[in-house]
Amino acid sequence: MNTYLAKPAEVERKWYVIDAAGKPLGRTAAAAAALLRGKHKPTFTPNVDCGDHVVIINCDKAVLTGNKLTQKYYRRHSGWIGGLKEVQYKTLMAESSDKAMTLAVKGMLPGNALGTNALRRLRVYKGAQHDNAAQKPVEYTL
Numbered sequence: 001m002n003t004y005l006a007k008p009a010e011v012e013r014k015w016y017v018i019d020a021a022g023k024p025l026g027r028t029a030a031a032a033a034a035l036l037r038g039k040h041k042p043t044f045t046p047n048v049d050c051g052d053h054v055v056i057i058n059c060d061k062a063v064l065t066g067n068k069l070t071q072k073y074y075r076r077h078s079g080w081i082g083g084l085k086e087v088q089y090k091t092l093m094a095e096s097s098d099k100a101m102t103l104a105v106k107g108m109l110p111g112n113a114l115g116t117n118a119l120r121r122l123r124v125y126k127g128a129q130h131d132n133a134a135q136k137p138v139e140y141t142l
């Protein structure tokens with residue numbers, strides 16, 4: 001029996017919409033990362049970009065469980081001495097919840113060209129309206 005290996009020209013991409021309202025941020029991001037990677041397909045090949053397009057809506061209404069709003073921080077460093085910047089997730093979710101969702105999905109994708117190309121197929125919106133209705137995305141339930 002032969003193992004099937006997908007070729008990049010044979011990949012068919014679908015569009016999915018994930019509604020994050022009332023759902024945990026991490027679980028939504030994990031589902032989106034699996035769709036972007038193509039892990040849900042029977043033709044998944046680890047070295048081929050065979051994922052789909054994902055639209056995440058209602059990021060403002062996503063929740064963080066436990067005490068993560070006050071205890072979790074988004075940290076970045078400029079590389080210079082004293083260049084550590086940190087933002088509490090309470091502030092990050094209030095001001096730019098779409099960035100918080102994008103960072104969560106980015107952390108679940110591989111750190112190579114496959115992950116970079118997968119992240120380009122992610123669209124994140126704060127509200128319920130999105131610009132991708134012409135692509136006829138399918139509702140994805142967690």
